[in-house]
Amino acid sequence: MNALVKLPDSDRYAHAIRASKAIRWDIEQDVIRGRNFDLARKYLPDGLSLAREFTSLSDAEKRLVSQIQGRTYANVFGLVERFITAKLLEIGRDHWLGNQTALEALVRFSDEELKHQALFRRIESMMAAIMPEGYRFDVDVNGVARAVLSKSTWAVLVLTLHIELFVQGHYRQSIAPDGELSELFKDVFLFHWKDESQHVILDELELTRHDEALTPEERDRAVGDFIDLVVAVDGILQSQARADADYFIARCGRTVEHEEASSIGAMFLKAYRWQYIFSGATHPRFQRTLKDMVGEPQFRRVEAALATLA
Numbered sequence: 001m002n003a004l005v006k007l008p009d010s011d012r013y014a015h016a017i018r019a020s021k022a023i024r025w026d027i028e029q030d031v032i033r034g035r036n037f038d039l040a041r042k043y044l045p046d047g048l049s050l051a052r053e054f055t056s057l058s059d060a061e062k063r064l065v066s067q068i069q070g071r072t073y074a075n076v077f078g079l080v081e082r083f084i085t086a087k088l089l090e091i092g093r094d095h096w097l098g099n100q101t102a103l104e105a106l107v108r109f110s111d112e113e114l115k116h117q118a119l120f121r122r123i124e125s126m127m128a129a130i131m132p133e134g135y136r137f138d139v140d141v142n143g144v145a146r147a148v149l150s151k152s153t154w155a156v157l158v159l160t161l162h163i164e165l166f167v168q169g170h171y172r173q174s175i176a177p178d179g180e181l182s183e184l185f186k187d188v189f190l191f192h193w194k195d196e197s198q199h200v201i202l203d204e205l206e207l208t209r210h211d212e213a214l215t216p217e218e219r220d221r222a223v224g225d226f227i228d229l230v231v232a233v234d235g236i237l238q239s240q241a242r243a244d245a246d247y248f249i250a251r252c253g254r255t256v257e258h259e260e261a262s263s264i265g266a267m268f269l270k271a272y273r274w275q276y277i278f279s280g281a282t283h284p285r286f287q288r289t290l291k292d293m294v295g296e297p298q299f300r301r302v303e304a305a306l307a308t309l310a
Contacts, residue, residue, distance in 0.1 A: 043070025
């Protein structure tokens with residue numbers, strides 16, 4: 001376990017503030033730096049895109065898969081950070097007239113999430129300028145955020161921790177080591193990872209603080225809310241997998257017969273479920289945190305719900 005987890009809560013909030021100040025970055029000056037995306041390079045690594053499992057595709061076609069998935073990856077993060085920011089601003093009110101260190105840490109967290117949203121909008125416009133027309137990400141971002149925020153705070157914070165943890169895993173285990181990726185794409189997620197590494201600390205602090213105030217009955221209902229959120233995320237992934245598979249088939253430059261098209265669609269969905277659900281749900285730190293908060297029957301409920309998606 002990270003040694004920071006063992007520090008007193010006040011010190012952990014203060015550490016997050018110091019880290020935020022130390023790694024502060026600018027979208028244009030530090031990330032973009034006048035560069036553009038290169039269609040000769042992959043965007044998302046094979047460990048996330050599962051490109052090697054698209055066995056009927058050529059290397060060039062697998063590269064296109066990585067680029068489509070990379071574009072969706074950026075758009076999905078722009079989506080989830082909309083509701084994360086709103087929830088942070090909401091729970092920050094608990095500290096208005098109390099722990100000012102915690103309040104500053106959450107204000108900085110919110111500011112960084114707003115910057116991430118701006119970064120991903122910038123990335124989407126850059127990718128749209130060079131990729132073939134026809135890509136769609138028709139998700140009502142505000143509608144999704146409202147639906148998420150209608151659930152219990154505990155469920156939203158657990159989902160947020162899940163997301164922040166898989167961000168770290170994706171970057172360290174797959175994005176950073178891949179020498180075939182677009183350097184610009186890698187840098188986008190390097191700077192994103194720098195912030196999210198500190199955000200996990202705040203996620204755990206606020207989730208623990210909120211969890212301690214719940215009755216067993218409230219926690220049981222919150223577990224149900226979390227399962228509902230995971231199922232809703234999967235619904236979005238199913239829709240986007242179909243859209244991205246259709247886009248690939250329309251732009252790959254050859255005729256794709258029905259059987260292969262079905263296989264391609266299934267692989268897009270498998271990749272998205274890995275990226276956004278299972279890579280976080282199986283993260284040891286996430287599992288440990290969840291087990292520490294809920295009983296065995298509740299944890300098994302979550303596992304059973306995930307099993308239906310596998």
